[in-house]
Amino acid sequence: MKHLLSTHNLAREDAIAILDIAEDMAQFGHRDVKKLPALRGKTIVNLFYEDSTRTRISFEAAEKRLSADVINFSAKGSSVSKGESLKDTAQTLDAMGIDAVVVRHSSSGAPYLLAHSGWIDVPVINAGDGTHEHPTQALLDAFTMRKRIHGESSRGRGLDGVRVCIVGDILHSRVARSNIWLLATLGASVQVVAPATLVPGAIAQWPVTVTHSLDEALAGQPDVVMMLRIQSERMKDAYFPNPREYSSVWGLTAERYARLNQSTIIMHPGPMNRGLEISSEAADSPQSVILDQVSNGIFVRMAVLYTLLTGAKGELS
Amino acid sequence: MSSRILITNASVLGGKLENLLIADGIIALRNAAADTATDQVIDAAGAIVLPGLVDLHSHLREPGFEQSETVLTGTQAAAAGGFTTVFAMANTNPVADSAGVVEQVQRLGDEAGYATVRPIGAVTVGLAGERLADIGAMVESRAAVTIFSDDGKCVHDSLLMRRALEYVTTFGGVIAQHAQDPRLTIDAQMNEGEVSARLGLNGWPAVAEESIIARDVLLAEHIGAKLHICHLSTRGSIDIVRAAKARGVAVTAEVTPHHLLLTDASAEQYDARFKVNPPLRTEADTLALREAVADGTIDIVATDHAPHPSDTKDCEWDHASFGMVGLESALPIVNETLVKTGKLDWVGVARVLSQAPARIGQLDGARELAQGEVADLVIFDPTFERTWSVADLAGRSSNTPYTGIPLAGKITHTIRHGYLTVDDGVVVAAETVAGHAREALRG
Numbered sequence: 001m002k003h004l005l006s007t008h009n010l011a012r013e014d015a016i017a018i019l020d021i022a023e024d025m026a027q028f029g030h031r032d033v034k035k036l037p038a039l040r041g042k043t044i045v046n047l048f049y050e051d052s053t054r055t056r057i058s059f060e061a062a063e064k065r066l067s068a069d070v071i072n073f074s075a076k077g078s079s080v081s082k083g084e085s086l087k088d089t090a091q092t093l094d095a096m097g098i099d100a101v102v103v104r105h106s107s108s109g110a111p112y113l114l115a116h117s118g119w120i121d122v123p124v125i126n127a128g129d130g131t132h133e134h135p136t137q138a139l140l141d142a143f144t145m146r147k148r149i150h151g152e153s154s155r156g157r158g159l160d161g162v163r164v165c166i167v168g169d170i171l172h173s174r175v176a177r178s179n180i181w182l183l184a185t186l187g188a189s190v191q192v193v194a195p196a197t198l199v200p201g202a203i204a205q206w207p208v209t210v211t212h213s214l215d216e217a218l219a220g221q222p223d224v225v226m227m228l229r230i231q232s233e234r235m236k237d238a239y240f241p242n243p244r245e246y247s248s249v250w251g252l253t254a255e256r257y258a259r260l261n262q263s264t265i266i267m268h269p270g271p272m273n274r275g276l277e278i279s280s281e282a283a284d285s286p287q288s289v290i291l292d293q294v295s296n297g298i299f300v301r302m303a304v305l306y307t308l309l310t311g312a313k314g315e316l317s
Numbered sequence: 318m319s320s321r322i323l324i325t326n327a328s329v330l331g332g333k334l335e336n337l338l339i340a341d342g343i344i345a346l347r348n349a350a351a352d353t354a355t356d357q358v359i360d361a362a363g364a365i366v367l368p369g370l371v372d373l374h375s376h377l378r379e380p381g382f383e384q385s386e387t388v389l390t391g392t393q394a395a396a397a398g399g400f401t402t403v404f405a406m407a408n409t410n411p412v413a414d415s416a417g418v419v420e421q422v423q424r425l426g427d428e429a430g431y432a433t434v435r436p437i438g439a440v441t442v443g444l445a446g447e448r449l450a451d452i453g454a455m456v457e458s459r460a461a462v463t464i465f466s467d468d469g470k471c472v473h474d475s476l477l478m479r480r481a482l483e484y485v486t487t488f489g490g491v492i493a494q495h496a497q498d499p500r501l502t503i504d505a506q507m508n509e510g511e512v513s514a515r516l517g518l519n520g521w522p523a524v525a526e527e528s529i530i531a532r533d534v535l536l537a538e539h540i541g542a543k544l545h546i547c548h549l550s551t552r553g554s555i556d557i558v559r560a561a562k563a564r565g566v567a568v569t570a571e572v573t574p575h576h577l578l579l580t581d582a583s584a585e586q587y588d589a590r591f592k593v594n595p596p597l598r599t600e601a602d603t604l605a606l607r608e609a610v611a612d613g614t615i616d617i618v619a620t621d622h623a624p625h626p627s628d629t630k631d632c633e634w635d636h637a638s639f640g641m642v643g644l645e646s647a648l649p650i651v652n653e654t655l656v657k658t659g660k661l662d663w664v665g666v667a668r669v670l671s672q673a674p675a676r677i678g679q680l681d682g683a684r685e686l687a688q689g690e691v692a693d694l695v696i697f698d699p700t701f702e703r704t705w706s707v708a709d710l711a712g713r714s715s716n717t718p719y720t721g722i723p724l725a726g727k728i729t730h731t732i733r734h735g736y737l738t739v740d741d742g743v744v745v746a747a748e749t750v751a752g753h754a755r756e757a758l759r760g
Contacts, residue, residue: 087631202515
């Protein structure tokens with residue numbers, strides 16, 4: 001594995017290997033001195049064409065804990081705003097002799113182009129591209145589910161038989177896409193819940209079941225309920241009438257939260273719209289793992305960087 | 318114009334071998350004697366002789382976008398592809414919405430001499446879809462425009478489209494519609510389907526084309542006007558056109574070579590050379606389009622030759638330009654998708670790539686390679702095997718999607734008005750061709 005661009009073709013054994021290395025990273029993460037020398041002398045560029053404080057900080061923390069040298073490159077205040085092309089930027093970075101690129105881009109496929117166009121010859125990690133994929137988010141979500149369900153016996157395991165319900169804007173969500181492919185690979189069964197306007201027409205060909213009723217989905221008592229962020233600009237494009245209606249039909253309200261089993265895990269990739277797709281009662285409940293997702297994100301990203309930059313597979317030596 | 322060319326072992330439209338004498342710009346003699354005195358002999362053994370191809374849909378980019386193509390370079394690409402006539406779309410800068418621009422384009426074509434250039438006029442001023450362009454003036458101009466199109470944009474306003482169809486009827490012309498509902502295709506990037514959903518690229522649904530075609534054939538029927546559908550791309554569009562023709566509506570339709578060959582799976586690598594409008598559809602669509610050409614529902618194959626500079630393709634998919642070059646590869650693709658598959662014989666190829674587009678564009682001449690006809694013809698060796706590369710291109714831009722794909726068939730000679738524009742697979746020098754063109758114009 002040279003790049004991490006998508007979870008669509010990620011083999012089960014590779015995915016589990018990353019999750020297991022993340023377990024090792026988590027062990028270090030709980031020590032007083034969190035830093036490992038694994039990537040000392042390596043230079044990693046965080047190439048962020050789209051604002052994302054959370055994801056960039058998470059990657060930066062992961063890189064620094066592995067002792068890599070970190071360069072942050074954001075579209076604002078860079079040559080990009082002067083109209084430099086992705087190709088020229090990539091070739092410039094290549095000429096500087098960097099060792100890996102973490103890229104966030106509003107264009108679907110931009111990481112794929114960086115990895116395959118020949119402009120630059122280093123590992124490329126997709127930190128979210130357009131409405132395509134966000135593979136490290138799916139890996140950290142899987143890690144979080146596995147940890148909550150299997151605890152100390154997580155290593156080497158998938159998510160076989162786990163029932164996951166993903167709720168919200170499937171059509172535009174790169175988080176949903178990456179989760180759907182990875183969860184299927186790890187053996188989970190996925191149900192998506194959304195109004196028909198926010199589900200791709202071709203979803204019948206995806207490894208999921210679809211329902212338009214959140215109440216019906218929750219009545220099935222899923223093991224995991226993952227709420228997606230809903231963007232208010234979708235209203236202008238007539239995907240749904242208004243936030244009140246969205247919240248009442250597809251929101252994880254306090255009332256719906258109260259009906260869940262106490263073992264049901266509540267997830268959200270953040271940032272949350274409290275009171276829209278998720279109530280504070282649900283988000284702040286003991287069943288919520290939303291802050292675990294944030295912590296685990298660093299461990300999983302460390303595992304991905306370590307795997308791609310050192311060629312390691314399986315146990316962290 | 319004294320040059321006499323004898324084509325020996327000529328299989329005219331796939332018929333039995335004969336010798337063909339070209340002299341004084343016309344087909345002087347069919348079944349000529351093998352020892353006829355000439356200046357040049359071309360042995361066409363193993364090749365097919367077809368009437369010069371007519372492209373109803375080219376973007377020559379001049380004036381305004383000369384970094385992509387000019388009338389000269391575009392018609393060189395045309396000659397390389399066996400075309401002797403090209404209709405030049407109106408989306409230049411300035412737009413071809415006035416007599417001045419269409420006359421300029423026509424003059425540039427006449428001077429270059431590689432192909433007869435017939436300008437297409439815009440339907441609306443600046444392609445803005447708001448008010449009619451100077452249609453009468455363009456008809457009456459020296460360019461004598463017969464086809465009007467806002468191609469690249471759809472004439473989506475129903476009332477304006479109705480008026481355009483009616484008004485053009487006044488002059489005996491035809492509207493060529495780029496069928497795309499703009500509201501259903503906001504920021505659309507590729508065919509809406511399984512691939513677009515997985516790749517996270519905004520979908521361009523088939524219904525956005527079909528709903529406009531359905532409306533327009535009803536308008537044409539109501540008014541009694543002629544309508545031409547550009548680059549038809551979906552199964553559903555075929556059904557609408559087939560039903561309309563059965564009712565007697567004066568509708569004609571074209572398909573591009575790329576929609577006959579390529580599918581939306583081409584987008585998997587985010588390689589923007591495959592980004593085109595309308596987008597590449599599914600395999601089921603390509604197969605249906607081939608059948609529709611065979612049964613006559615689709616009248617013609619037209620290239621939608623759309624040159625772009627490399628930097629507008631060598632970038633993120635959603636930042637890239639729509640379109641691909643297509644003049645040089647059209648006949649090999651028709652060979653691959655329609656001839657080798659048994660859908661068309663060479664008489665059929667001559668119909669869809671020469672006679673029918675000429676009729677829709679109201680060109681003179683029957684294009685049957687009869688004795689006395691203007692000598693516009695192409696010699697094509699359908700057995701020549703090659704893997705397509707940018708070296709097969711002759712225009713200014715290299716945005717071909719076919720590199721690395723086997724495409725059989727080579728245009729060995731193109732003859733326009735009795736003189737060679739392509740000789741033994743090589744485009745003849747510009748000065749030579751321009752000299753012949755001046756002679757031909759003097760008559």
